[in-house]
Amino acid sequence: MSFTLLKSDLPGGARAGELITPHGTVLTPVFMPVGSQATVKTLTPDDIHAIGAKMILANTYHLYLRPGIETVEKLGGLHRFMGWDGAILTDSGGYQVFSLSPLRRITYEGVTFRSHIDGSEHFLSPELAIKYQESLGADVIMVLDECPPHDESETVIRDAMARTHRWAERCRKVHRHEGQALYAIVQGGVFPELRKQSAEYLTSLDFEGYAIGGLSIGEPKSDTMAVLDTTLPLLPVNKPRYLMGVGSPEDIVEGVARGVDMFDCALPTRTARNGALLTWAGRRNIDNAIFSEMSAPVMPGCACYTCRNFSAAYLHHLFKAKELLAYRLATLHNLSFMQTLMERIRAAILDGAFGEFRREFHAKYQPTNEAVRVTQKQKWLKAKRG
């Protein structure tokens, strides 16, 4: 595993690099499609290759509950289990325990939580998080972190951060590093001083990469960006920086502008299944009657399988009829859009033209109303917990 920084467009700003993994080279900045349950929803590995994605994310929490870590290990590990020969990053389960489990009890030892599937009780510690991720065999694995709600008091956030630091140290101690990189997760909520402490402490422990956690979980977007402004300059230049759970095209452009190399988010796949198609002008809702007889594709000029082969009217029909193909065609489009976005971002950085790209992108792209975004996120979390 190695990371090479090829170009930095601005001092402290947008970066282009190369992450070499045992399962191929990943060009950064990269967006990782989410495959929590060992499947990027609706897609086969062949589809993911065709889109051009080189690295995906899976979740230890989900796989631990179902089918079970031992089962995946017996079946040859996560790559073989899901038939994906590209790179994989697994999240430790930290965020999912805090966002999906209906109940949890946290100590310095670890976290006791309940399954969102059947309510059964389970325990996760830093050591177990590493053990499970080693069994799954992803290329990049994450420390166990604590991720409290964004609107908690500074005291609560500070305590959570302190535990996250202790847990990170314990993760580092037990990790065997055999062909797997371990990344730490900076926490500290929206408090600049805490974020600073977290970045400095974790940097001193020398991980192979640094993630920024606890963002895009309901806080105002200005806070998200302020945390990035505070935190990113404190992270080592020669290591990958991963902004967890972000995001929308507009947030990714801003993350890149601040020096982020890696992103993951369920948004492009989840909104696809809700009929929201990404375009350079913003999201388009395919349910809208204006698409009912449109013979052009949803995004004219788009080179994805969906736009090359089908009219917007056909996609509209499939969504109205609740046909399963609808969700797959929309997912193919949205992930292709994300892939193209990342390729254009990277080309602009390598050309020294990212500033221009960023201005042009924002001039055209109509972001989704923030209130709508937050409501969607809360509804989704509630549905998952329910």
Next chain:
Amino acid sequence: MSFTLLKSDLPGGARAGELITPHGTVLTPVFMPVGSQATVKTLTPDDIHAIGAKMILANTYHLYLRPGIETVEKLGGLHRFMGWDGAILTDSGGYQVFSLSPLRRITYEGVTFRSHIDGSEHFLSPELAIKYQESLGADVIMVLDECPPHDESETVIRDAMARTHRWAERCRKVHRHEGQALYAIVQGGVFPELRKQSAEYLTSLDFEGYAIGGLSIGEPKSDTMAVLDTTLPLLPVNKPRYLMGVGSPEDIVEGVARGVDMFDCALPTRTARNGALLTWAGRRNIDNAIFSEMSAPVMPGCACYTCRNFSAAYLHHLFKAKELLAYRLATLHNLSFMQTLMERIRAAILDGAFGEFRREFHAKYQPTNEAVRVTQKQKWLKAKRG
């Protein structure tokens, strides 16, 4: 459009042929995957090509209600709308009006029915059925027929048959035949005398193909086979014979043995989405715990995409997790199985060895319990009617 009979294994028995359509040559006996709403559920046209299927079925009833015949026509017809360049057969809507509409009123003029989607009232006549199917532009279209429940009295079935005959004549009269073949539908329930009358009458009108309708709708399987034994010898040897809505692998082998050339059925796709995978030994329910750690594919040796790439355990996991990819992988397998079945049947006929194939097939294949089949069908129809 032309049909060539290449070989007949037994006098009046299994046949191998070739149906030439404006969208390619279809080898018979053929199984047509069902794509009622202009999509074979979960699959893209590329998937269908990869399976090897050359001809699919779509439903005038479904497309009339949604997105509307005019819309499909404006978008260039059904082939272009759904991106499928192979052959298509459309059913007239007759069976759907009788199986899916919650209410219907029949006269010699036509049938007034209610949409199973929104309850709105609609009228379908033989002339409209042809007009709609000409607009959709399938390669083979069907006359409007009346399909009463299998357990109706002989009087009711006779009346329905008489209307079906009158309607067939009217369909034939208005059909323009431009690159489209029109098939008649033999009715008459389980009454040999009625089936005989129907076959003789419709044969006298000289259609381009003959279907047998009103079977596999709940009657005992011995009745289904008795109707085939009565009817098939009365149909012209040089024209394709199509057994509508059949069927299961075991029924197809028996249909072929009696001289059927074409089949369609939602069973392989519908049961796939319920986790029932077809194998040479019968259906396997992937939900069963015996698959939870099985590293072999569901059907070892199977050349389909699913079996080549994934373990039974992975498929089991996807079904347990209700992941959308589950339904697609199972559909790919079941339709590949059907395609292989038809290829083996055809090869056996051409080798003069169909009798042997038939014996060997039945020796291995454990058919699904008939009571279970009938219950499944009734549950599905009830669910569709809402």
